[in-house]
Amino acid sequence: MSYAYLFKYIIIGDTGVGKSCLLLQFTDKRFQPVHDLTIGVEFGARMITIDGKQIKLQIWDTAGQESFRSITRSYYRGAAGALLVYDITRRDTFNHLTTWLEDARQHSNSNMVIMLIGNKSDLEARREVKKEEGEAFAREHGLIFMETSAKTAANVEEAFINTAKEIYQKIQDGVFDINNEANGIKIGPQHSPANQSLNVGGSGGNQGGNCC
Amino acid sequence: MAFLQWRRFNFFDKEAVKNPATDQVFDLLKDVNVSACTSGRGQLVVGDFEGNLYFINRQMELTAFRAYEIRVTHLTQLKQHNLLISIGEDEQGINPLIKVWNLDKMERGSPTCTRLTRAIPGNKPTPVSAFAVHDNLNFMAVGFENGIVLLFKGDVTRERHSKSRNVFEGTKRVTGLVFKTMGKDVILYVVTENSLHTVNITAKDAHMKLDDTGANPGCIVMTDASQDNQLVIGRPDAVYFYQPDGRGPCLAFEGIKLQLHWFRGYLIVVGKESKAMPRAPVLGPHGMEMNTVTVYDIQNKFIAYSAPYPEVIDVMCESGSIFIFTGDRKLYQLQEKDTQSKLEMLFKKNNYSLAISLAKSQQLDQDGLIDIFTQYGDHLYGKGDHDGAIDQYIKTIGKLEASYVIRKFLDAQRIHNLTKYLQALHKSQIATEEHTTLLLNCYTKLKDVSKLDEFIMTKNREVDFDVETAINVCRQSGYCKHALALAEKHEKHEHYLKIQLEDIKDYQKALAYIGKLEFEPAESNLKQYGKILMSQVPNETTELLKRLCTDYRPNDKPLIDQVSLDGGIGKIQKAQAEEFIHIFVNNAGKLTEFLEHMIEVQPASSNLVYNTLLELYLHDMVHEKVISARVERERKTLELLKNPDANYDIDQALILCQMNNFKAGILYLYEKAHLYQQILRYHMEHNEYVHVIESCKKFGQQDPQLWVQALSYFACKEENCKSQLMETLTHIDKKNLLPPLMVIQILAHNSTATLSVVKDYIVRRLQMENDQIAEDERLIKQYKEDTEKKRIKIEDLKTSAKVFQASKCNICSHALELPSVHFLCEPHSFHQHCFESYSENDMECPVCAPENRKIMDIIRAQEQSRDFHEFFHNQLERAPDGFSVVADYFGRGVFNKVTLITDQTGKGVSGTSTYR
Numbered sequence A: 001m002s003y004a005y006l007f008k009y010i011i012i013g014d015t016g017v018g019k020s021c022l023l024l025q026f027t028d029k030r031f032q033p034v035h036d037l038t039i040g041v042e043f044g045a046r047m048i049t050i051d052g053k054q055i056k057l058q059i060w061d062t063a064g065q066e067s068f069r070s071i072t073r074s075y076y077r078g079a080a081g082a083l084l085v086y087d088i089t090r091r092d093t094f095n096h097l098t099t100w101l102e103d104a105r106q107h108s109n110s111n112m113v114i115m116l117i118g119n120k121s122d123l124e125a126r127r128e129v130k131k132e133e134g135e136a137f138a139r140e141h142g143l144i145f146m147e148t149s150a151k152t153a154a155n156v157e158e159a160f161i162n163t164a165k166e167i168y169q170k171i172q173d174g175v176f177d178i179n180n181e182a183n184g185i186k187i188g189p190q191h192s193p194a195n196q197s198l199n200v201g202g203s204g205g206n207q208g209g210n211c212c
Numbered sequence B: 001m002a003f004l005q006w007r008r009f010n011f012f013d014k015e016a017v018k019n020p021a022t023d024q025v026f027d028l029l030k031d032v033n034v035s036a037c038t039s040g041r042g043q044l045v046v047g048d049f050e051g052n053l054y055f056i057n058r059q060m061e062l063t064a065f066r067a068y069e070i071r072v073t074h075l076t077q078l079k080q081h082n083l084l085i086s087i088g089e090d091e092q093g094i095n096p097l098i099k100v101w102n103l104d105k106m107e108r109g110s111p112t113c114t115r116l117t118r119a120i121p122g123n124k125p126t127p128v129s130a131f132a133v134h135d136n137l138n139f140m141a142v143g144f145e146n147g148i149v150l151l152f153k154g155d156v157t158r159e160r161h162s163k164s165r166n167v168f169e170g171t172k173r174v175t176g177l178v179f180k181t182m183g184k185d186v187i188l189y190v191v192t193e194n195s196l197h198t199v200n201i202t203a204k205d206a207h208m209k210l211d212d213t214g215a216n217p218g219c220i221v222m223t224d225a226s227q228d229n230q231l232v233i234g235r236p237d238a239v240y241f242y243q244p245d246g247r248g249p250c251l252a253f254e255g256i257k258l259q260l261h262w263f264r265g266y267l268i269v270v271g272k273e274s275k276a277m278p279r280a281p282v283l284g285p286h287g288m289e290m291n292t293v294t295v296y297d298i299q300n301k302f303i304a305y306s307a308p309y310p311e312v313i314d315v316m317c318e319s320g321s322i323f324i325f326t327g328d329r330k331l332y333q334l335q336e337k338d339t340q341s342k343l344e345m346l347f348k349k350n351n352y353s354l355a356i357s358l359a360k361s362q363q364l365d366q367d368g369l370i371d372i373f374t375q376y377g378d379h380l381y382g383k384g385d386h387d388g389a390i391d392q393y394i395k396t397i398g399k400l401e402a403s404y405v406i407r408k409f410l411d412a413q414r415i416h417n418l419t420k421y422l423q424a425l426h427k428s429q430i431a432t433e434e435h436t437t438l439l440l441n442c443y444t445k446l447k448d449v450s451k452l453d454e455f456i457m458t459k460n461r462e463v464d465f466d467v468e469t470a471i472n473v474c475r476q477s478g479y480c481k482h483a484l485a486l487a488e489k490h491e492k493h494e495h496y497l498k499i500q501l502e503d504i505k506d507y508q509k510a511l512a513y514i515g516k517l518e519f520e521p522a523e524s525n526l527k528q529y530g531k532i533l534m535s536q537v538p539n540e541t542t543e544l545l546k547r548l549c550t551d552y553r554p555n556d557k558p559l560i561d562q563v564s565l566d567g568g569i570g571k572i573q574k575a576q577a578e579e580f581i582h583i584f585v586n587n588a589g590k591l592t593e594f595l596e597h598m599i600e601v602q603p604a605s606s607n608l609v610y611n612t613l614l615e616l617y618l619h620d621m622v623h624e625k626v627i628s629a630r631v632e633r634e635r636k637t638l639e640l641l642k643n644p645d646a647n648y649d650i651d652q653a654l655i656l657c658q659m660n661n662f663k664a665g666i667l668y669l670y671e672k673a674h675l676y677q678q679i680l681r682y683h684m685e686h687n688e689y690v691h692v693i694e695s696c697k698k699f700g701q702q703d704p705q706l707w708v709q710a711l712s713y714f715a716c717k718e719e720n721c722k723s724q725l726m727e728t729l730t731h732i733d734k735k736n737l738l739p740p741l742m743v744i745q746i747l748a749h750n751s752t753a754t755l756s757v758v759k760d761y762i763v764r765r766l767q768m769e770n771d772q773i774a775e776d777e778r779l780i781k782q783y784k785e786d787t788e789k790k791r792i793k794i795e796d797l798k799t800s801a802k803v804f805q806a807s808k809c810n811i812c813s814h815a816l817e818l819p820s821v822h823f824l825c826e827p828h829s830f831h832q833h834c835f836e837s838y839s840e841n842d843m844e845c846p847v848c849a850p851e852n853r854k855i856m857d858i859i860r861a862q863e864q865s866r867d868f869h870e871f872f873h874n875q876l877e878r879a880p881d882g883f884s885v886v887a888d889y890f891g892r893g894v895f896n897k898v899t900l901i902t903d904q905t906g907k908g909v910s911g912t913s914t915y916r
């Protein structure tokens, strides 16, 4: 499937907040009830359309466990968007946001669009972090904010797509240099004739991404 | 810190390989100083530091031959071809030699060496550190300790035509080389101790650096197609996956890795226990260090096997098994368990989701999967996770008996789950009526109108349920709008109308709906629901009825439909008005309007229509109190009666008029039915003398007896009705209806009728009789005389001769000449030529012939009419004077037995003339 742009995303946040589930819901429209700890970094992709343009999202789902931090960090580079996820039923995951944010800002592109996500909105009864708190944090740090549920799929599409829209807008505004792949943006093969030799088609699966 | 790992199972059975000859543990290689291993096409191949090559076949039988003088360093067995390629040394010093062995061609017990090539980059010999052969037998790459990669292009089995070139020049030892074909391109991965590169050997050796870290020898492997042919590199922190365009995912399997292997979707890692282990390395037999062999299922993310082995020399994946060759020169075979046993192990641990993904990746059949879903569902249900359970049960739809699931969720608490399941059943098109009922009941219990909407109202949705059931359920639970929508969508007219009329009570809509139906359903539904519609919306119902009974066309239909466009004649469809009369029950006004319309557009309406309309008019009339209006009504009623088209039943109409005492109507009907006697009687009963007389005058012509009856009537009247009596009598007299004697008799009944009343009559009558007698006698006398004259004449003709003295021709009036013709009559004489041209036959006198013929005709007619007894009797009865009739007939000879003799009297006699 050809695309106009490829955006690279990372998903970060504490273990168990639902990062892998968000990705699975977005790419496969499925929910996985058991916690399969992510060991390392996984990968997913999906095509979306913005402004009539096909955009391929290449999404890197990282392990939230502290001990994998050094490995996952090496994947931050060259991401155009990040989903910073916490679990609204666990305050500590919210408290760790600052650390995550610092880490991300330090290891990635300064123009990276960050979407703050309060996940598990379906578990209202067990909520520990108010929506207003999430909004306040996002405002304070210049992030976009959204509450989602990977279980019911509420806002999941929106989270990924709104991030893409934001990136797309930044491209339109000339903020991103799209010719520098370190920005996490790539022009589709047929859109840049020079850059077609090494790209294999196909979406999803564990397929390699950019050189980083 | 917790050791973070994937779930661990034991999906492989370990077995020490035996020597088939001794049935003891395989120890044929126990003294071999192993330098390299490979495998392929069912055999394991081992090389040693003495230059020998050992082959172990499927039966574990060993063969060997010497391949190099000094040692073997690298071995590669091709998968597609029975070729073995080795690198080793024949002479002291650094002098690597590539040898290609054709294993199919044996020469004195050893395979044929088809090629022998020196592997030297540039002109300075260096030890070979990595080696790869492309399966297309066209490329061979050799990496050296000094960081150079040499590529041989051309048929690898032959020295000739083979060309070599340096494709890579690094600084560190080359630790791994792997070919990858991508379309037309062939990419060579070059792994060194501290970096990772690709070289596109089909595109001018284009070079790209993929990573700043490299790998140790042995820690480089290629996945199979199930994992997109990725390059896997093992490093202490993780294993990393690469594609030619960059780094992909990574799996953080910690620990020092010695070897990586790939076996059918499994990644095999031979590792040393983590450096973090506080204890000294675990030692195995003969003081050997213990390694761990771990088999990872990359797709399903679990550890399929993990166990320690002493100093693993190599792992060979051959003949569907994993062979582990350990430092003690023993061979272990790992055999994968069958799917069913693996699943059972997962079930025991309640690890159903893994079981499902495993079953899918192993292409388990549908039944097997359904079984897992069921068990999983049962498990979740047992745990109280009903949401989860239902999701699993939904996947069993079509195979697992639906009732099994439904029964579990019938509890009111589980209604949401049940709903979800039932929806899924419908979506799979296998829902029964009961399921539909149940689902709709769920919706209504949950008051989930939006779902109900979706289920019912969604346009163009495939219908996966029984419509009537759905309508009924919705209706019963008060969701009339939904029931209605369903009925409309599926054209269940009867249901639609029932709901609209009985539940919603929107009569207008119901009526509008009928108006849009085709003729037949419109007709039958109007018959069925007309009564209630009429009672609620009489005006509109009447209008619709008018349409229906005139020239019906559904409301929405274009004026010109396909039929008429196609040239066919659209047939007029209309219902019978009389069949709808009953629906007007108490609405005489509307019924009148309707019927009036009907007879207007369709004068030839049925008898029932007219009868009913008449009845309505009469009823109206009778109940009208205002005189002027009443007069108008009477006029209208009478007009209807007189309408020549009005096809009412006269008897019925009469009864109606009589019941309503509508005089004008009654009389008109009598007249129409020629019941003059009834008219007379009617007037008599009402003592309307004037009318009695008038009726007699009016109808006396048709029935003279009326006068007679009038006479009797007036005669019986005690009051003075002399004038009437007189008039009657005059008529009777004029028409001679009764003999005077009878008149007298009748009048005798009347006590008031004086002689003066009849005096004139009697006197006149007597006078008339006298005159008649005198006249008759005169005639008798005259006839007698005539008879006498004729008799004399006949006698005369018979006896005396006749002299024809005529001088003129009776035809042309000229003087008579010969030849001439003479007749006895008159006498008449003619020129012969005149006679011939005038006479019709020569026996008759042309002058007398017309008169004679007249008489003959009368006689003949009388003769004929003698048979008309009936006619005679009739005449006799009706005649005021029967005697004269009899006399008339007598006179015509009716009573004669003898036929009149044809008159011969006029027969011509020829005199002097010629006569033919």
Ligand SMILES: Nc1nc2c(ncn2[C@@H]2O[C@H](COP(=O)(O)OP(=O)(O)OP(=O)(O)O)[C@@H](O)[C@H]2O)c(=O)[nH]1
Pocket: A013, A014, A015, A016, A017, A018, A019, A020, A021, A022, A032, A033, A034, A035, A036, A037, A038, A039, A062, A063, A064, A065, A119, A120, A121, A122, A123, A148, A149, A150, A151, A152
């Ligand atoms: N109720 C609910 N549970 C969720 C949601 N998202 C994830 N979960 C559950 O939370 C657990 C963790 O989800 P994962 O997606 O594996 O968490 P993760 O963020 O990837 O964790 P790491 O891989 O360890 O970093 C799983 O049991 C999920 O079923 C959600 O939106 N609602």
Ligand SMILES: [Mg+2]
Pocket: A019, A020, A021, A036, A037, A038, A061, A062, A063, A064
């Ligand atoms: Mg995860």
Ligand SMILES: [Zn+2]
Pocket: B809, B810, B811, B812, B813, B814, B830, B831, B834, B835
């Ligand atoms: Zn004549």
Ligand SMILES: [Zn+2]
Pocket: B823, B824, B825, B826, B827, B828, B845, B846, B847, B848
């Ligand atoms: Zn004559």
